Amino acid sequence: MNRxxxxxxxxxxxxxxxxxxxxxxxxxxVGYVLVKGLPGISFDFFTTSPRGGLSGxxxxxxxxxxxxxxxxxxxxxxxxxxVGAAVYFSEYSGSTVGSLTGKLVNLARFGVDTLxxxxxxxxxxxxxxxxxxxxNLGFSILSASMAGACLIIPVIIxxxxxxxxxxxSGYREGSxxxxxxxxxxxxxxxxxxxxxxxxxxxxxxxxxIVSETAIFFVTLxxxxxxxxxxxxxxxxxxxxxxxxxxxxxxFDRAMSTAAVLxxxxxxxxxxxxxxxxRITGKQR
Amino acid sequence: MxxxxxxxxxxxxxxxxxxxxxxxxxxxxxxIGPSGCGKSSFLRSFNRMNDxxxxxxxxxxxxxxxxxxxxxxxxxxxxxxxxxxxxxNPFPKSVFENVAYGPKLHGVKNRxxxxxxxxxxxxxxxxxxxxxxxLHKSGMSLSGGQQQRLCIARAIAVEPEVILMDEPASAxxxxxxxxxxxxxxxxxxxxxxxxxxxNMQQAARVSDYTAxxxxxxxxxxxxxEFGTTKQIFTxxxxxxxxxxITGRFG
Numbered sequence: 001m002n003r004x005x006x007x008x009x010x011x012x013x014x015x016x017x018x019x020x021x022x023x024x025x026x027x028x029x030v031g032y033v034l035v036k037g038l039p040g041i042s043f044d045f046f047t048t049s050p051r052g053g054l055s056g057x058x059x060x061x062x063x064x065x066x067x068x069x070x071x072x073x074x075x076x077x078x079x080x081x082x083v084g085a086a087v088y089f090s091e092y093s094g095s096t097v098g099s100l101t102g103k104l105v106n107l108a109r110f111g112v113d114t115l116x117x118x119x120x121x122x123x124x125x126x127x128x129x130x131x132x133x134x135x136n137l138g139f140s141i142l143s144a145s146m147a148g149a150c151l152i153i154p155v156i157i158x159x160x161x162x163x164x165x166x167x168x169s170g171y172r173e174g175s176x177x178x179x180x181x182x183x184x185x186x187x188x189x190x191x192x193x194x195x196x197x198x199x200x201x202x203x204x205x206x207x208x209i210v211s212e213t214a215i216f217f218v219t220l221x222x223x224x225x226x227x228x229x230x231x232x233x234x235x236x237x238x239x240x241x242x243x244x245x246x247x248x249x250x251f252d253r254a255m256s257t258a259a260v261l262x263x264x265x266x267x268x269x270x271x272x273x274x275x276x277x278r279i280t281g282k283q284r
Numbered sequence: 285m286x287x288x289x290x291x292x293x294x295x296x297x298x299x300x301x302x303x304x305x306x307x308x309x310x311x312x313x314x315x316i317g318p319s320g321c322g323k324s325s326f327l328r329s330f331n332r333m334n335d336x337x338x339x340x341x342x343x344x345x346x347x348x349x350x351x352x353x354x355x356x357x358x359x360x361x362x363x364x365x366x367x368x369x370x371x372x373n374p375f376p377k378s379v380f381e382n383v384a385y386g387p388k389l390h391g392v393k394n395r396x397x398x399x400x401x402x403x404x405x406x407x408x409x410x411x412x413x414x415x416x417x418x419l420h421k422s423g424m425s426l427s428g429g430q431q432q433r434l435c436i437a438r439a440i441a442v443e444p445e446v447i448l449m450d451e452p453a454s455a456x457x458x459x460x461x462x463x464x465x466x467x468x469x470x471x472x473x474x475x476x477x478x479x480x481x482x483n484m485q486q487a488a489r490v491s492d493y494t495a496x497x498x499x500x501x502x503x504x505x506x507x508x509e510f511g512t513t514k515q516i517f518t519x520x521x522x523x524x525x526x527x528x529i530t531g532r533f534g
């Protein structure tokens with residue numbers, strides 16, 4: 001009895017310590033960035049563009065604009081095929097089990113799972129070789145967003161498929177039994193019911209675009225100017241942090257930019273929490 | 285509604301064995317029998333819900349209004365043959381949108397026409413008085429019994445001729461069950477109702493006719509006996525029916 005109590009207490013302490021540890025690590029990292037970065041943040045910091053050069057002077061205006069454009073264009077490329085593929089896998093491929101199409105579907109699923117684990121720089125190299133060089137699109141938002149779309153499509157497919165599969169089959173049966181066809185059922189019942197799960201996946205993907213650097217280093221270039229078209233190069237905030245830290249003397253500005261990034265990530269995660277919180281709230 | 289020598293296979297497995305039955309209109313017919321005897325599969329044959337399962341094949345025929353359901357357009361068939369499921373499955377939409385879903389599918393666009401259909405259907409499903417004050421609250425926020433009546437209203441809204449009920453009260457408490465049973469009694473004036481139930485008392489209470497099903501030595505479902513509920517429950521002609529009714533197995 002005593003031994004059991006002892007092992008229970010030991011286990012409890014270990015898990016407790018592990019929990020404290022993870023919170024502590026996060027607090028130290030975020031705290032350090034905020035302490036170092038916040039003092040450099042002012043209104044001007046958001047409204048002026050980097051001046052370039054070794055000094056690293058200037059703000060982050062153009063990098064905010066670039067980040068925003070890149071996220072929007074990438075999502076525009078990635079959502080239709082991502083959600084579409086997931087709808088096919090989840091809602092339509094069921095009747096193909098055992099057939100040749102069924103085997104292709106399994107192959108495609110395997111491909112998606114594999115792609116989701118490929119390091120982002122590989123997509124970067126692919127984007128550099130195909131979009132930047134072969135298609136002659138240069139370092140541009142267009143090249144970068146297509147490469148970025150390759151990176152997040154597997155993520156969107158997986159999260160959307162999960163969201164669709166968590167929709168109770170009773171909804172589908174209820175709709176089909178009323179004379180709806182598969183598409184009407186998917187469009188009017190299943191997709192709305194999965195909407196929150198799907199938006200969570202999309203927000204996570206947007207976060208990925210905000211935070212990735214390597215893939216955009218080789219597709220977006222590093223121009224610090226405000227982009228004026230899809231063919232403009234640019235640098236995202238994350239990329240700007242990298243440039244400031246490695247190629248200028250303005251380490252403090254890198255920290256400030258990082259602090260803004262951290263703030264953005266926190267806001268996005270809050271958004272995700274609100275969405276998923278509503279799920280648990282509404283579905284009892 | 286009838287079937288002739290109707291068999292159903294899941295891949296190579298025969299689940300229903302040559303079932304022939306004539307289901308009377310505007311009456312409640314109950315299908316009873318132990319779990320796995322194929323009563324649900326049989327019920328789902330009338331609106332071809334089994335089509336959704338890969339590998340299902342059939343032999344013989346299922347007819348509604350003298351027409352083979354296999355030859356009918358499945359959309360029109362399911363408009364004619366409504367279904368209520370074991371677990372209440374309202375859509376995560378408002379009460380109004382749940383009931384209006386079917387009519388919208390079948391072409392009713394006008395908002396006021398929809399409102400008329402919704403009110404009529406909810407009244408017929410004996411739910412109107414409980415929800416009329418807030419038709420825009422979520423169908424999911426209703427109690428289990430209310431949800432099931434909402435599903436009945438949703439089925440009625442497309443004006444079917446037949447309503448199939450697959451253990452419609454098995455997930456409900458006794459009070460809600462009683463309400464559903466009373467409702468069925470009112471509905472039979474306008475609809476032909478077929479109900480699957482594992483609850484013999486329920487079959488005895490609500491149905492006019494009872495069909496008893498049982499699996500044979502190959503685990504295929506067979507129709508053992510069909511007759512008026514009174515006859516089945518008082519003077520069954522088959523000893524297996526008698527054994528089941530009296531609780532000797534099942």
